[in-house]
Amino acid sequence: MxxxxxxxxxxxxxxxxxxxxxxxxxxxxxxxxxxxxxTTPARQIRASRSRQAKFTSDAYPEIKRDARFAEITADHVAYFRELLGKETALIDGVTGEVAADDMEPYNGDWMRKYRGHCKLVLKPGSTQEVSKILKYCNDNMLAVVPQGGNTGLVGGSVPVFDEIVLNTSRMNQIRSFDDVSGILVADAGVVLEVADQFLAEKGYIFPLDLGAKGSCHIGGNVATNAGGLRLLRYGSLHGTVLGIEAVLPDGTIVDDLGKLRKNNTGYDLKQLFIGGEGTIGMITAVSIQCPQRxxxxxxxxxxxxxxxxxxxxxxxxxxxxxxxxxxxxxxxxxxxxxxxxxxxxxxxxxxxxxxxxxxxxxxxxxxxxxxxxxxxxxxxxxxxxxxxxxxxxxxxxxxxxxxxxxxxxECLGHWGGVYKYDLSIPLEDLYKLVEDVREKIDAAGLRGDTDDFPVVDVVGYGHMGDSNLHLNVAVRRYDKRVEQVLEPFVYEWIAKVSGSISAEHGLGLAKKNYIGYSRSETMVALMKQIKNLYDPVSNSLLRPVQMYTTDTPWRQNGIMNPYKYV
Amino acid sequence: MxxxxxxxxxxxxxxxxxxxxxxxxxxxxxxxxxxxxxTTPARQIRASRSRQAKFTSDAYPEIKRDARFAEITADHVAYFRELLGKETALIDGVTGEVAADDMEPYNGDWMRKYRGHCKLVLKPGSTQEVSKILKYCNDNMLAVVPQGGNTGLVGGSVPVFDEIVLNTSRMNQIRSFDDVSGILVADAGVVLEVADQFLAEKGYIFPLDLGAKGSCHIGGNVATNAGGLRLLRYGSLHGTVLGIEAVLPDGTIVDDLGKLRKNNTGYDLKQLFIGGEGTIGMITAVSIQCPQRxxxxxxxxxxxxxxxxxxxxxxxxxxxxxxxxxxxxxxxxxxxxxxxxxxxxxxxxxxxxxxxxxxxxxxxxxxxxxxxxxxxxxxxxxxxxxxxxxxxxxxxxxxxxxxxxxxxxECLGHWGGVYKYDLSIPLEDLYKLVEDVREKIDAAGLRGDTDDFPVVDVVGYGHMGDSNLHLNVAVRRYDKRVEQVLEPFVYEWIAKVSGSISAEHGLGLAKKNYIGYSRSETMVALMKQIKNLYDPVSNSLLRPVQMYTTDTPWRQNGIMNPYKYV
Missing domain, CATH: 3.30.70.2190 (Alpha-Beta Plaits)
Structure with a gap:
């Protein structure tokens, strides 16, 4: 490579x-x-490790499966098999036998912190197929998890229970590139490094770079508003992404895939999908402004x-x-x-x-x-x-x-595990947090050079140019005592300096309950309003305004990436 | 200067x-x-001209005043007078006599294309005051028009009928500046040039520049997603604006004024206000990332x-x-x-x-x-x-x-008027439109050097680096025959090349009816859904989900900048 x-x-x-x-x-x-x-695909890294992650449902016993969601049946599988045609577009653990090695890469994350009970992975090959799948899931109360390269750090792209994984890996075509304007249009499942290498040949660069570039999909990058190594220079995806094609839970295709640098005709709805972590719809393609290399x-x-x-x-x-x-x-x-x-x-x-x-x-x-x-x-x-x-x-x-x-x-994981915090902190206070955490860990007698101590060390690094600290606590084993020192201390510390509890990794499952440390009650309420607009959890009189685009009866059921985000 | x-x-x-x-x-x-x-304030330019603009209500007889809106009474004025305290914070043409010269700058645009019947201008001095005003207007069915420097080109910031003008000119303080990160936080009513001069002293530059910088307010710039002369280098406001404080029609303060370059905790709601043209709320402050000068x-x-x-x-x-x-x-x-x-x-x-x-x-x-x-x-x-x-x-x-x-x-207006189109067009086709329009105008015998011809000339210029053409038709007088040649021809031409009918000027009143040339039916429906979420036109069972932040009964009435946008 x-x-x-x-x-x-x-x-x-x-x-x-x-x-x-x-x-x-x-x-x-x-x-x-x-x-x-x-930059090797996450699954290869994971396959080389022996320790199996705990089921998320065991690690978080307070999260219960939403009984409104249907169990997947043979009939559902038959529908999807017929729809997708190809055998390779479906991993069926419902009606068939699937080797654990085949299902595990979709059921767990590469940090081995989250593990779901998914029995069905779908790999649609087109936006139309995604639309049909989501409409069917919505009509049949089947919960789904959109998934790209599955390189996230907050459990956002893996199922908690038996949600269907909608994986973008078969949607991997570059649709167009304009070598005067530098505008690239590509499917959501194009691997970031593949897109960047394509652009390199044209004298351009993808305006985002990060360690997982060899595995992550650009659809996932956009869905999680990835920041990475060069945000300092090229700015955030909210500025560089020019268009998005996405599918709403009711199957509506959001056709906002413009290739224009400027287009002031109405609300910039695509922005809701950037960092929306697949909770209001699934991104199927992206149009992005690429700078000269x-x-x-x-x-x-x-x-x-x-x-x-x-x-x-x-x-x-x-x-x-x-x-x-x-x-x-x-x-x-x-x-x-x-x-x-x-x-x-x-x-x-x-x-x-x-x-x-x-x-x-x-x-x-x-x-x-x-x-x-x-x-x-x-x-x-x-x-x-x-x-x-x-x-x-x-x-x-x-x-x-x-x-x-x-x-x-990668190196910090060597001893067994890492408690990772991805934080925005005003620059002058940025490193103080690492010192404070180390002091607290030491005061609790948890850090040392031998196996008696759970903590190997407390380190700080990150994108200083963006005021983005990665506070990492490398451990020999996950230990409740360490967690008690860290939380809510770290989040309270962040709230005091008006920082962010998630600079670039997102909320996912990991930070769902902590958003209040970085956002006011009003903001969280307004966010829930958006979630409920596109994918409400109850089909009551509180439904949003009528959609004008479809003749089918309105039905939305909170099926998109449940148990996570806001 | x-x-x-x-x-x-x-x-x-x-x-x-x-x-x-x-x-x-x-x-x-x-x-x-x-x-x-x-760069002189628009009102000075206007004051030097003698010709009075037609009332918008006469120019667009098909637009009728929405009978749901209340007429302003002496009681309303008394409430606002009490709330705002200062005499200078209110221009009252309802209970008092107001010189035409005092009211006209708020009632019309500098191009003299739009003119309203506004009788009350309010100039709140704080976000709290904006909140109280909007809540009162919402409760009393009074329509409002948020207004900054009033330098727009599409009639977005002037009233059509008797909407109350909510002007930001008294909210003009720079709140903070961090000279390491370059993050500026300022009230919506700070004049762009004032902000830029403040930054110049610190070695920074406002990441937006445009001809009207001496008059326009940064709140208005953000509300209209202004593009300008240096988008090519510094990118769009969707990328550079880090935070927004805004007030919803029910008085809720959207406290999203973060000063962090990265904050991935939930939907990026502030983006809806960038380019929202004051239709879902009024921006009261902005936090923005400024580059080194x-x-x-x-x-x-x-x-x-x-x-x-x-x-x-x-x-x-x-x-x-x-x-x-x-x-x-x-x-x-x-x-x-x-x-x-x-x-x-x-x-x-x-x-x-x-x-x-x-x-x-x-x-x-x-x-x-x-x-x-x-x-x-x-x-x-x-x-x-x-x-x-x-x-x-x-x-x-x-x-x-x-x-x-x-x-x-400025020079093109010399002969009497200008038909202005602000268009995004793929680069290779960009100038072809000017040639096509000139040809059609000539074929209709409308262009010439004497007073017999309405058209002086058809010219093209603009921000080529952003594929943004300004097609201007300079005329001696506005003439239906010219309009018939131009429309819908220009819009149809744009639709054919998948361009945008408004690259940077916005929709306002001018382009409300033409959005379909640049956006699909689905996108327009989704936009209407957003408008109706925050400021619905009917208080029926189609109301959005309950807001969790206020104890007062929910009531929203489509009071924000009516008759315009989507």
Missing amino acids: ACRSRLAPVLRRAGASGLARAANPTAGASLNALRCIA SHAVNVAFLAGESYEKIQQVFREAKSQLGEILSAFELMDLKSQQLVQKVRNSNSPLEGEHPFYCLIETSGSNSEHDSEKLEKFLEDVMTKEIVTDGVLAQDETQLRSLWSQREGIP | ACRSRLAPVLRRAGASGLARAANPTAGASLNALRCIA SHAVNVAFLAGESYEKIQQVFREAKSQLGEILSAFELMDLKSQQLVQKVRNSNSPLEGEHPFYCLIETSGSNSEHDSEKLEKFLEDVMTKEIVTDGVLAQDETQLRSLWSQREGIP
């Missing part, structure tokens, strides 16, 4: 910048290999004595690198120590430093970019804002440096 | 690029003066032999200027001839050329930018893609070149 190879066809030496060279230049190969693992990409890896120093680096980077800054990532020492321990590798820098940051620039002129970056690096070195640093001299080193950041989530 | 002065503190000569210098360097002063007029700004003005050549210039500009390209504007010869005729000035280039484009770059390093731009200009000259061109050598020339583009709308 060519990791990031198209991103950096030309890399130049930055010249005599006074910076240290990579301390371990031979580390490149092993690091690259690890980065490639990080940069000819030049540079990466620097710097160390600072304190979080305050890293904030200064960020300010200087914004000011001096301006329009070419494409990523600014934070890593603390603990996160790097764990990565090196798991990989048995060395740090790119000599010695140990309390904080690290990775800076990426992307631009159209490699000489100009190198000059800007070199000047910036000299400046932050001279002013002693950073204590050490390295600039990638070739593509191997570039990938190796990125791997120090992108490898963290 | 300092026009654009903060944008370009440093401008350098591009060196020997082989390009012509400005043909008329002394033209700077008069052009600047004209540009300043273009560029140290270097360069402007080039180029000529091409054909529209195809200008497309080639655009392709090359995207490729060679990449991340520093901040505007790409198209102007045809006719538009430039009319500007020069009205201003009695010369073109920046010698001779006449069928097409012109204006290219702006903004970056952090003036030497790098000049080098990129110079190389690009040499390339397009050498390849004979452009036939002539000029590069601004100082700030006066920069403003003068921009004025050639920004002055078009």
Whole structure:
């Protein structure tokens, strides 16, 4: 797999910048290999692990199956089999025998935190098929879970009970691309990396990048409003997505797949599906504005004595690198120590430093970019804002440096499990939370180097350029005592600084009950109103206004991704 | 007024690029003066004109006043007077005498196309006051029109009958600014230019710029999803607006004014207010992500032999200027001839050329930018893609070149009136529409140089970088024959190429009946469902789900900006 190879066809030496060279230049190969693992389909990672996840229904006994939903019968299966035609479009654990290995990838998440009892997976091949499936499910009170690459972290794309999985993997065609405007139209099931490689050949880049790019589907990315590594540069999907095709639970096709950069004709309804996590409809295609791919990409890896120093680096980077800054990532020492321990590798820098940051620039002129970056690096070195640093001299080193950041989530899971928090916090307070949590964990005597302690370590890293912290607690085993220290402490802390309990991962099942820490009662009520407009849980007089588009009687039953979200 | 002065503190000569210098360097002063007029508050422009606009109710006799709405009484006025306290917060034409000059600026638009019968203007000073006003209006069936700077082009911000005008001009405070993240929070009534000047002092820029910046309010910009001159670079408001505070017709305050770049906790409801044109609620404050202000700004003005050549210039500009390209504007010869005729000035280039484009770059390093731009200009000259061109050598020339583009709308009105169309069209077809319309106008014998002909000329210009054409037909008088040639021809043409009948101006009253040319029946039905969710026109069993946030009985009556939008 060519990791990031198209991103950096030309890399130049930055010249005599006074910076240290990579301390371990031979580390490149092993690091690259690890980065490639990080983009391997989730199911392969999961298959390589032996421990089976607990059923969600056991882990969350307070969640009861909604008795309004029908049990799937042989008649239902027969309908879907007839509709979809192909044998490969259906995994039937209702009327037939299915090997556990065939069903498990759809029933569980790659973190092994959630596991459902799904007996039927449908893989429609077209929007029309999705429409017919949803209409049938709605008419027959069958609950469904839309699912893309299933790389989420909050249990949003896996069933809780016996919901039918509607998987997008067979809807994987690029529909059109305009190489003057850069507008791509593609099915929801196109893998992010496939879309990006297609665009690379045209000189464009997908305006979203994240660790799971080798597995995640762009429909899922949009449904969860994925943020990722380059939001700092290209903005959020709310700005870059130009059109969406989606299917409502009653089968109505929302044909909002415009290919126009500007279209001010009415409410921008597609926005409700961006980050709607499949609760009001299923996205079947996306139209998106893609920027030109940069000819030049540079990466620097710097160390600072304190979080305050890293904030200064960020300010200087914004000011001096301006329009070419494409990523600014934070890593603390603990996160790097764990990565090196798991990989048995060395740090790119000599010695140990309390904080690290990775800076990426992307631009159209490699000489100009190198000059800007070199000047910036000299400046932050001279002013002693950073204590050490390295600039990638070739593509191997570039990938190796990125791997120090992108490898963290995978490495942290090495000891058994990770409590993961994905948080938005005003920049100046961002790292304080990690210190506070570590202090509380230590005060409770839960962290240590031996098996007696559940907690391996408390680390912080993330997209500092977006004020987005990933607080991770690596553990040897999940332990109620750890959970009691973490919650509701973390959420209360976030509420106090007006942060967000979910910056980019979404709500799913994991954060459904905690939305009140980031949203007011009014906002939650207004959100429930939207859910009830498209997919209400009761078919009473509180039904929304009549739909004008269909002659069939109105019927909507809360079938879309139940038990989750708001 | 300092026009654009903060944008370009440093401008350098591009060196020997082989390009012509400005043909008329002394033209700077008069052009600047004209540009300043273009950003003068709309009411001053209007006051200087003698012709009174027709009442909308006369121009559109098919629109009848909705009899459900109450007439404003002395009791209503007394309530508002008590609530708002200050005499200056209310213009009362109900119980008192009001000079026509005092009421007209709120009753009509600056194009003199729409004119209402409003007798009461309210200028609340806080979100709480807006909430109380709307609740009272909702309870008493009083229709309202939210109004900002009233610079719109589709009649969206002026009353049709006796709707109460809710003007944001007294809500004009900047609430906060974070100079690390660049996040600005400001009241809806802050004038765009004031916000931008505030940001300029901090080294930031408002991510939106348009000709009416001296008058328009940022709340109105967001409510109409304004596009403007730099969408190409900074993206749409759907991406840059991070939070909104708004008031629903029942008085509920939508407290979605987050200051976080990422917040994936539920449906992104604020998006419905962006481009909602005040039909489901009134925006009272906005939180927005502002980019760093560029140290270097360069402007080039180029000529091409054909529209195809200008497309080639655009392709090359995207490729060679990449991340520093901040505007790409198209102007045809006719538009430039009319500007020069009205201003009695010369073109920046010698001779006449069928097409012109204006290219702006903004970056952090003036030497790098000049080098990129110079190389690009040499390339397009050498390849004979452009036939002539000029590069601004100082700030006066920069403003003068921009004025050639920004002055078009104002100059076209010189003869009496303009039929204006704001359209999104796939790039390759974009100019064909202007040719087709000109041909049809000529075939009908309507265009000529004397008073016998209603049409002065048919011109095309616009934000080519966003595929956004402004088709303008300058006329000596509004004439039914011209209208019959234009409509529905233009809209049918747009529907055929899957364009948009309103790229950035919105629907308002002007395009309410034409949305079907750009949106399917399903989409329009779904939009009506949203309108009816928040502000339904009948209080029947079709009411939406119960709001959970208020103890008062539910009552909503379609009071928000009636007769317009969808």
